[in-house]
Amino acid sequence: MAVIELKDINVTFKQKKQTIVAVQNESLTVEKGDIYGIVGYSGAGKSTLVRTINLLQRPTSGSVKVNGTEMTDLSPNALRDERKNIGMIFQHFNLMDELTVFGNVAQPLKHSKLSKTEKKAKIDHLLELVGLSDRSDNYPAQLSGGQKQRVAIARALANDPEILISDEATSALDPKTTNQILGILKRLNEELGLTIVLITHEMQAIKEIANKVAVMEDGTIIERGSLLEIFTNPQQKLTKDFINTATNRDEALLNVRELLREKPLASDEQLYQINYVGNDTAQPLLSTIYADYQVTTNILYSNMEILTKTPVGLAIVVLKGADENIRTAVSSLVDHGVHVTQLDAEKEDA
Amino acid sequence: MLEWIQTNLPGVYSLGWGGDSGWGTSIAQTLYMTLGAAVFGGLLGLAFGIGLVITDEHGIRANRTVFEILDKVVSIGRAIPFIIMVVVFSPLTQLITGTTIGTTAALVPLSLGVFPFYARQVQVALLGVSDGKVEAARSFGASNWDIIHDVYLREGRSELVRVSTVTMISLVGLTAMAGAIGAGGLGTTAIVTGYQRFQNDVMWTATILILLFIVLIQFVGDLIARHYSHH
Numbered sequence: 001m002a003v004i005e006l007k008d009i010n011v012t013f014k015q016k017k018q019t020i021v022a023v024q025n026e027s028l029t030v031e032k033g034d035i036y037g038i039v040g041y042s043g044a045g046k047s048t049l050v051r052t053i054n055l056l057q058r059p060t061s062g063s064v065k066v067n068g069t070e071m072t073d074l075s076p077n078a079l080r081d082e083r084k085n086i087g088m089i090f091q092h093f094n095l096m097d098e099l100t101v102f103g104n105v106a107q108p109l110k111h112s113k114l115s116k117t118e119k120k121a122k123i124d125h126l127l128e129l130v131g132l133s134d135r136s137d138n139y140p141a142q143l144s145g146g147q148k149q150r151v152a153i154a155r156a157l158a159n160d161p162e163i164l165i166s167d168e169a170t171s172a173l174d175p176k177t178t179n180q181i182l183g184i185l186k187r188l189n190e191e192l193g194l195t196i197v198l199i200t201h202e203m204q205a206i207k208e209i210a211n212k213v214a215v216m217e218d219g220t221i222i223e224r225g226s227l228l229e230i231f232t233n234p235q236q237k238l239t240k241d242f243i244n245t246a247t248n249r250d251e252a253l254l255n256v257r258e259l260l261r262e263k264p265l266a267s268d269e270q271l272y273q274i275n276y277v278g279n280d281t282a283q284p285l286l287s288t289i290y291a292d293y294q295v296t297t298n299i300l301y302s303n304m305e306i307l308t309k310t311p312v313g314l315a316i317v318v319l320k321g322a323d324e325n326i327r328t329a330v331s332s333l334v335d336h337g338v339h340v341t342q343l344d345a346e347k348e349d350a
Numbered sequence: 351m352l353e354w355i356q357t358n359l360p361g362v363y364s365l366g367w368g369g370d371s372g373w374g375t376s377i378a379q380t381l382y383m384t385l386g387a388a389v390f391g392g393l394l395g396l397a398f399g400i401g402l403v404i405t406d407e408h409g410i411r412a413n414r415t416v417f418e419i420l421d422k423v424v425s426i427g428r429a430i431p432f433i434i435m436v437v438v439f440s441p442l443t444q445l446i447t448g449t450t451i452g453t454t455a456a457l458v459p460l461s462l463g464v465f466p467f468y469a470r471q472v473q474v475a476l477l478g479v480s481d482g483k484v485e486a487a488r489s490f491g492a493s494n495w496d497i498i499h500d501v502y503l504r505e506g507r508s509e510l511v512r513v514s515t516v517t518m519i520s521l522v523g524l525t526a527m528a529g530a531i532g533a534g535g536l537g538t539t540a541i542v543t544g545y546q547r548f549q550n551d552v553m554w555t556a557t558i559l560i561l562l563f564i565v566l567i568q569f570v571g572d573l574i575a576r577h578y579s580h581h
Binding site: 054056080081083084086087088090092094095096097098099107108110139140141152155156158159165 | 480482483485486487488489490491492493496500501504505507508578579580581
């Protein structure tokens with residue numbers, strides 16, 4: 001069931017005399033229980049697009065439906081009520097500095113009908129959920145970045161929303177803390193059935209938890225699909241760039257080229273990148289191509305990721321053998337569903 | 351102590367404590383004018399300051415027309431010299447207080463004189479509250495009134511205390527100026543009784559008392575601002 005349906009969204013800003021198009025005629029459907037990752041560089045329009053979900057950004061034109069309700073038609077009061085169903089967390093946490101941790105989580109409950117005791121029980125429970133029960137009386141200034149984001153998550157969940165929007169929520173955090181926050185989001189998705197829309201410029205974060213991905217550039221989604229599809233078969237150059245960074249392939253290739261400058265490839269050697277899905281395909285195939293075509297494989301780099309429970313592998317290899325044999329070996333690999341790309345051993349860009 | 355004053359500062363002594371021109375009276379008048387104008391001018395300034403922030407182009411209730419009107423009123427108000435304002439607003443003062451002279455009458459031009467200054471200070475203080483906090487509040491369904499109260503005013507309060515302190519201090523200066531045209535208070539004592547009657551001891555004593563008053567305001571202001579800041 002579609003929880004969020006953005007249709008033909010346009011957002012333009014008028015600045016002085018020029019008009020800036022932030023989002024151009026874009027649509028997005030998010031199903032219940034999805035963790036939908038939206039990746040793109042800053043200025044791509046991903047924040048603007050996602051902010052139309054709770055109408056923090058009113059679209060210039062287009063339809064925004066949350067659980068079938070057309071958000072743009074709502075009265076201000078009804079909109080405020082609807083927003084309680086959509087929690088949001090931010091890059092810079094946006095906690096109230098003059099309120100304690102408890103006060104921050106209590107803030108969205110200001111007009112709730114819960115009694116004082118019920119509110120307290122609820123806030124205590126939320127703080128427990130994010131592991132900050134002992135920090136209840138602290139002020140944000142006394143917390144680390146990761147702790148602040150956990151308070152922000154507890155605050156976003158105060159009204160039991162079905163949807164959580166995460167706007168670059170891990171971008172200001174170190175890798176370890178990032179994983180911790182992503183872990184919490186994943187858990188909330190699994191335990192509470194929370195639908196999450198995650199904006200980031202780091203494919204790494206999306207790789208960890210998302211099940212669907214959209215890649216944005218210049219106000220449009222240039223590519224979208226399941227995490228597995230996007231990772232195993234990216235079409236656009238930008239998508240490939242993001243994935244190459246996320247899988248450390250770029251860094252690995254740099255090291256491989258460094259290595260090859262010291263010890264250049266022999267005339268019967270060629271450099272390849274192979275991508276495969278599933279853990280039982282590639283390794284046996286590499287032994288087969290030796291048996292069948294006398295092509296030996298030297299693995300210079302290999303990496304394996306588990307994406308939505310499916311292993312996805314990447315290897316940079318040197319294939320050694322007669323030209324023709326290598327060509328047949330490669331086509332045999334391709335026949336078995338492995339993606340094979342020849343890499344230039346010297347050029348900086350592949 | 352009293353004897354020492356009698357011999358060394360005869361002018362100061364002869365004014366006495368009570369009575370129309372006594373020290374106690376002028377101190378009370380200065381306090382009355384400062385606090386009175388702080389309340390009226392403060393509320394008006396706060397309202398205008400909040401109005402400027404929320405009707406601003408990026409505000410929660412953006413409204414160009416209202417913003418322009420508020421902004422112009424504040425700018426023009428800031429541009430009119432206080433001493434002229436006293437004269438220009440005397441019909442209004444007459445209407446509100448029934449007289450144009452005296453301490454209570456001075457409250458009208460003092461309030462009107464200080465509010466544009468305060469409004470601008472409040473505007474700057476509230477703009478210092480990050481947009482992110484406002485956005486977070488909007489995201490969890492806060493109303494505009496909630497945002498004014500729970501985000502702008504509460505998150506900006508230590509800065510508000512600081513600008514209020516600055517405003518109070520400049521208000522003390524204005525009461526002294528009002529004193530020059532008969533409003534009473536330490537300003538009248540320093541100028542009319544002290545300077546114009548060649549009683550230097552009176553002039554200096556009044557000046558030092560004004561100075562002490564200002565130091566006290568600053569001290570208390572800093573104390574409150576620090577108490578409120580959890581940044």
